[in-house]
Amino acid sequence: MAGSQASHPHPYVPRDLHLPGYVPCFLSQSNILSVFASFTVILFSLTWIFSGRLKKTKVDRLLIFWWAFTGLTHIVLEGYFVFAPEFFKDNTGFYLAEVWKEYSKGDSRYAGRDAGVVTVEGLTAVLEGPASLLAVYAITTGKSYSYILQFAISLGQLYGTAVYYITAILEGDNFSTNSFYYYAYYIGANFSWIVIPSIISIRCWRKISAAFQVQSQTKKHKSR
Amino acid sequence: MAGSQASHPHPYVPRDLHLPGYVPCFLSQSNILSVFASFTVILFSLTWIFSGRLKKTKVDRLLIFWWAFTGLTHIVLEGYFVFAPEFFKDNTGFYLAEVWKEYSKGDSRYAGRDAGVVTVEGLTAVLEGPASLLAVYAITTGKSYSYILQFAISLGQLYGTAVYYITAILEGDNFSTNSFYYYAYYIGANFSWIVIPSIISIRCWRKISAAFQVQSQTKKHKSR
Numbered sequence: 001m002a003g004s005q006a007s008h009p010h011p012y013v014p015r016d017l018h019l020p021g022y023v024p025c026f027l028s029q030s031n032i033l034s035v036f037a038s039f040t041v042i043l044f045s046l047t048w049i050f051s052g053r054l055k056k057t058k059v060d061r062l063l064i065f066w067w068a069f070t071g072l073t074h075i076v077l078e079g080y081f082v083f084a085p086e087f088f089k090d091n092t093g094f095y096l097a098e099v100w101k102e103y104s105k106g107d108s109r110y111a112g113r114d115a116g117v118v119t120v121e122g123l124t125a126v127l128e129g130p131a132s133l134l135a136v137y138a139i140t141t142g143k144s145y146s147y148i149l150q151f152a153i154s155l156g157q158l159y160g161t162a163v164y165y166i167t168a169i170l171e172g173d174n175f176s177t178n179s180f181y182y183y184a185y186y187i188g189a190n191f192s193w194i195v196i197p198s199i200i201s202i203r204c205w206r207k208i209s210a211a212f213q214v215q216s217q218t219k220k221h222k223s224r
Numbered sequence: 225m226a227g228s229q230a231s232h233p234h235p236y237v238p239r240d241l242h243l244p245g246y247v248p249c250f251l252s253q254s255n256i257l258s259v260f261a262s263f264t265v266i267l268f269s270l271t272w273i274f275s276g277r278l279k280k281t282k283v284d285r286l287l288i289f290w291w292a293f294t295g296l297t298h299i300v301l302e303g304y305f306v307f308a309p310e311f312f313k314d315n316t317g318f319y320l321a322e323v324w325k326e327y328s329k330g331d332s333r334y335a336g337r338d339a340g341v342v343t344v345e346g347l348t349a350v351l352e353g354p355a356s357l358l359a360v361y362a363i364t365t366g367k368s369y370s371y372i373l374q375f376a377i378s379l380g381q382l383y384g385t386a387v388y389y390i391t392a393i394l395e396g397d398n399f400s401t402n403s404f405y406y407y408a409y410y411i412g413a414n415f416s417w418i419v420i421p422s423i424i425s426i427r428c429w430r431k432i433s434a435a436f437q438v439q440s441q442t443k444k445h446k447s448r
Contacts, residue, residue, distance in 0.1 A: 144437045
């Protein structure tokens, strides 16, 4: 019926999740992924060219890409989720709403506005997003706070991911439409945010510990 | 009735929180607080004497006390909560169960086993607790990872506290029996874990940044 307020049935689990006004996805999974993949490729190219001109090491160039990528993802994608509680009602095909409608098939707590998920995404979007862009600046300009900043953000990402998974387990781990979405979205899409922050944290820990070893050896030399 | 399984009415808010088998507190508020205060005073005395013999600075001696205090609190008090989901049924007057029965008057999510609270307390008890005791060891033996470890734990404590309060706000902020318990327990008892980790984080950030400034100046000197 034209002008009807009748809600479409949603595809999410648990089936009794109440989402009045839900509007199905307009974009296909491949559309959504290809836009995100294009963004990633373009960003990688831009940061790689930019960091090459600054004569940075390969590790620094990869880090500059990562922090730009994760920072923009946090601010734009996750920031939209945090401040658009009714994204599942979007009937314009707006890309960011489509992403979260699709991702909710892997974790319906997004559509259902679970307090734990909103909290983690809020801290990620508002604090870690801008901090990640600051890390790009800190690495390119060689600031003395570069490692401690990268360590702080990575630890925040790891803590957030831990809260994300542990709350799901405690609440029954039954938020995926099926096991494809469980592994592809819920596990797969978050996997980079476990592996990469772990590697960066360990690297920063070592660099910082080494700096204090140098400092204490310098003091010993001076006091001789 | 003797031998009756009838549950006592609980004192928590929201009133419709379902806690079958609840057994009221045996200890008074002043009993519970005086045990915790005694533990704090004894621990302070022990760590102060111990760190004095090691000829540590006053700041290091206070830090040794803080990390011992917060580590034992995380492991013993919060660890008990994490692994004793039915503490509110305890009918033996066991101190740790009494603490959480009493604290639940400030935040009934403890008795109600809210997933966000259990997650934060789990990470705190299992990771941050032992890491805090490692910080005692790192400070007393002057390890090069001392600052980065203290920074990591403090950041974890701050992240956990943020999750704790933000989830409560998103869920309606209605978990206190009355405003006395709201301010005394929910705000007051957590206040130290906002202020002290903030101070320690800032201090560690500065120390670490300074170490890298020294390192880069040393390199410049050498390259001249």
